[in-house]
Amino acid sequence: MRTEELLRRLAAHRDSNARLMARARTLSLEEVEGSTDPEVLRIRRMALAVRGEVCRMRGFIRLAPLGDRVLWGRISPHHDVGFEISDFFARRFPGKLIVLGDGRRSWTSLYSDGALLHQEGCGLAATLAEISGIMDLLAQGGEEEEGRQVSEEKGGKDKDETKVEPQHIGAEEGAGTAAADLWTVYYQSQDEPRKAGGRRYGGRISRRALRSAGLDAEKGSGSAKLQDFI
Amino acid sequence: MTTLEKMARLAAGGSFDSVGPASGRALDLAKVEALGRGTKYDLCTSSAARREREDDAASALRGGLCHSFTGSGRCVSLFKTLYTNACPQDCGYCPNASTSAKKRIFSYSPEEIARITLDLYQENRIEGLFLSSGIGRDENETMEEMIEAVRLLRTAHHFRGYVHLKILPGSSKEHVRQAMELSDRVSVNLEGPSAARMAELCPSKEYENDILARQRYIRDLSRDVALPAGQTTQMVVGAAGETDREIFDRMLIEYDVMNLKRVYFSAFTPLAGTAFADRERAPAWREHRLYQVDWLYRVYKLEREEITAAFDDLGYLPDGDPKVAIARASLEEPIDPNGASFAELIRVPGIGPKTARRILLRRKNGRIERMRDLAKLGVAPRRAGPFLQVGGKSATTLDRWGF
Numbered sequence: 001m002r003t004e005e006l007l008r009r010l011a012a013h014r015d016s017n018a019r020l021m022a023r024a025r026t027l028s029l030e031e032v033e034g035s036t037d038p039e040v041l042r043i044r045r046m047a048l049a050v051r052g053e054v055c056r057m058r059g060f061i062r063l064a065p066l067g068d069r070v071l072w073g074r075i076s077p078h079h080d081v082g083f084e085i086s087d088f089f090a091r092r093f094p095g096k097l098i099v100l101g102d103g104r105r106s107w108t109s110l111y112s113d114g115a116l117l118h119q120e121g122c123g124l125a126a127t128l129a130e131i132s133g134i135m136d137l138l139a140q141g142g143e144e145e146e147g148r149q150v151s152e153e154k155g156g157k158d159k160d161e162t163k164v165e166p167q168h169i170g171a172e173e174g175a176g177t178a179a180a181d182l183w184t185v186y187y188q189s190q191d192e193p194r195k196a197g198g199r200r201y202g203g204r205i206s207r208r209a210l211r212s213a214g215l216d217a218e219k220g221s222g223s224a225k226l227q228d229f230i
Numbered sequence: 231m232t233t234l235e236k237m238a239r240l241a242a243g244g245s246f247d248s249v250g251p252a253s254g255r256a257l258d259l260a261k262v263e264a265l266g267r268g269t270k271y272d273l274c275t276s277s278a279a280r281r282e283r284e285d286d287a288a289s290a291l292r293g294g295l296c297h298s299f300t301g302s303g304r305c306v307s308l309f310k311t312l313y314t315n316a317c318p319q320d321c322g323y324c325p326n327a328s329t330s331a332k333k334r335i336f337s338y339s340p341e342e343i344a345r346i347t348l349d350l351y352q353e354n355r356i357e358g359l360f361l362s363s364g365i366g367r368d369e370n371e372t373m374e375e376m377i378e379a380v381r382l383l384r385t386a387h388h389f390r391g392y393v394h395l396k397i398l399p400g401s402s403k404e405h406v407r408q409a410m411e412l413s414d415r416v417s418v419n420l421e422g423p424s425a426a427r428m429a430e431l432c433p434s435k436e437y438e439n440d441i442l443a444r445q446r447y448i449r450d451l452s453r454d455v456a457l458p459a460g461q462t463t464q465m466v467v468g469a470a471g472e473t474d475r476e477i478f479d480r481m482l483i484e485y486d487v488m489n490l491k492r493v494y495f496s497a498f499t500p501l502a503g504t505a506f507a508d509r510e511r512a513p514a515w516r517e518h519r520l521y522q523v524d525w526l527y528r529v530y531k532l533e534r535e536e537i538t539a540a541f542d543d544l545g546y547l548p549d550g551d552p553k554v555a556i557a558r559a560s561l562e563e564p565i566d567p568n569g570a571s572f573a574e575l576i577r578v579p580g581i582g583p584k585t586a587r588r589i590l591l592r593r594k595n596g597r598i599e600r601m602r603d604l605a606k607l608g609v610a611p612r613r614a615g616p617f618l619q620v621g622g623k624s625a626t627t628l629d630r631w632g633f
Contacts, residue, residue, distance in 0.1 A: 030591045030594065033587070033588050033591050034588050034589075034590075034591025034592035034593075034594070034595070034607070035592070035595070036592065036603045036606040036607065041606060055295070058295055059295040059296050059297050059298075060297065060298075061354055062353055062354055062355065063352065063353050063354045064353065065352065065353075069241045069242055070241070071352065073354070089354070093352070095241060096241060097237060097238065097241045108234060108237060110237045110240060110241055112240045112241070117236070117237050117240070119233065119234050119237060121234070127234070130234055131234060131238050134234065134235050134238040134239075135238055135242060138238065138239060138242045139242075178256065178257070179349050179350070179353055181259065182257060182259065182262060182346065182349070182350070183350060183353075183355050185259045185262050185263050185266070186262055186263075186266045186309065186311075186350075187298065187306065188263075189262070189263045189264075189266030189267040189270065190266060190267075190269075190270055190304065190306060190310065
């Protein structure tokens with residue numbers, strides 16, 4: 001791990017403090033990698049814990065569309081990595097608002113014209129409701145200004161598409177939607193029980209990660225049958 | 231920090247150049263299941279390949295993430311599917327072969343493949359697409375449709391995720407080139423380590439013409455066509471009586487002559503309705519031991535002659551760590567981590583390249599006198615102990631001598 005990355009990761013750790021940061025700044029790359037000093041080992045472990053959480057969040061979070069301009073998902077990270085995750089998805093899906101968070105915090109990112117913008121909020125539901133309100137206003141304003149042509153110019157975007165209803169926000173990763181059914185059927189087609197054992201599923205995704213990402217298909221592995229969806 | 235309103239305005243007014251909106255069209259889920267199941271034994275990873283210059287934006291497009299794991303511990307990172315399960319070939323192990331019991335035939339259209347991939351990618355369930363297929367009516371016709379599916383993704387939907395495309399045996403050079411231009415990785419399955427073994431596995435396939443010639447096309451074309459994650463292949467282990475040594479020798483040719491990035495192994499599983507349904511299944515550990523040998527050659531850079539010490543007289547790998555067998559054969563005395571070179575250190579079981587580098591760095595600040603210090607650097611003491619001399623002592627055990 002490079003020194004800049006070490007400092008960034010350490011700063012994001014929830015148990016990070018000024019003393020550890022000061023010590024980390026004095027360390028060379030060689031010391032970080034080769035030292036057996038307990039404090040240096042602790043610094044390295046903390047940085048790796050943050051890096052691990054970022055990796056897990058990127059992999060296990062599930063995004064749901066809200067209209068055609070917003071993707072949202074639930075995360076409750078231990079460490080201060082919310083923006084790192086939302087920025088990652090903003091870059092992956094340019095032009096879309098990425099809203100991640102839980103009941104208390106939210107992180108919104110947008111990658112547009114080569115620039116990355118972000119905003120912190122106080123809860124996923126509140127942020128999505130605010131965005132929905134703004135989108136509604138923009139759609140209304142656009143209609144007044146442009147008349148009927150607006151709808152066609154914006155690809156037929158319907159203002160109702162972005163409307164946030166409470167059931168959207170409370171929904172578990174779109175359970176019952178076509179995409180969720182598709183995933184469940186596909187996921188189960190890949191299972192190979194003969195190779196069960198060794199590093200099994202539970203050892204690869206923690207219960208916490210399962211819960212926070214709401215991975216329904218994976219939680220019920222082996223219980224649903226194709227016939228359930230036909 | 232920017233206001234939410236400004237961001238919403240930008241998002242609403244921006245040109246839409248990422249994935250398109252999800253379609254509401256219902257898919258035949260029986261087809262998704264059957265064609266997904268058809269690739270269950272195809273192995274792949276979404277390697278951290280990149281098509282674009284590495285910056286912050288491009289790093290978000292790199293593969294390598296696992297999005298889920300099956301109950302058997304396999305990483306699910308791609309939408310892995312067959313394009314069609316119709317196939318005139320007679321591979322004895324394959325449920326899609328013409329000789330297998332009658333089955334329902336399914337095929338996707340290029341639009342369906344593109345749509346499913348986009349929907350799953352947008353929900354962050356996958357990193358990309360792995361598209362294989364039965365031959366269908368004609369290998370070039372099917373290959374053309376598979377390429378069209380990827381072309382739709384890349385051009386119409388601006389999809390920048392990972393794509394691994396299988397080259398069907400017998401495909402034309404032009405199709406191979408087009409597939410390479412659109413994909414991150416392409417592969418042709420070898421299935422067997424030699425022409426004789428292939429004749430046993432699948433009499434209708436010509437090893438030289440259908441398989442090796444296509445691998446050479448890819449190798450030669452990759453001088454001009456960028457293929458970020460390179461070429462790979464896969465072999466079935468234990469279906470035709472081949473030894474591990476035969477598989478190992480073919481693996482070396484694949485790496486050294488064909489310039490492959492990876493060779494995958496799949497332990498043979500007899501499936502009901504196939505010609506090989508009554509054959510004995512290969513133990514899963516055999517696949518695992520072959521991967522360990524592959525790792526020793528590819529990552530640890532051990533010589534071919536050293537690795538052959540891990541095989542028994544009949545040419546099989548025993549169910550034990552091949553690195554331990556090699557260490558027993560080559561390390562006559564326990565080595566001192568204070569004086570050993572990098573090459574010597576990585577030959578000790580329980581020490582990998584990363585840990586060996588840490589030991590070299592640690593030595594600059596003083597001698598290593600306790601096994602506890604080595605453990606803090608990542609050494610596995612129980613495995614490495616019998617092969618190391620630390621502070622004048624070595625933890626020699628019967629295990630060291632193979633009892």
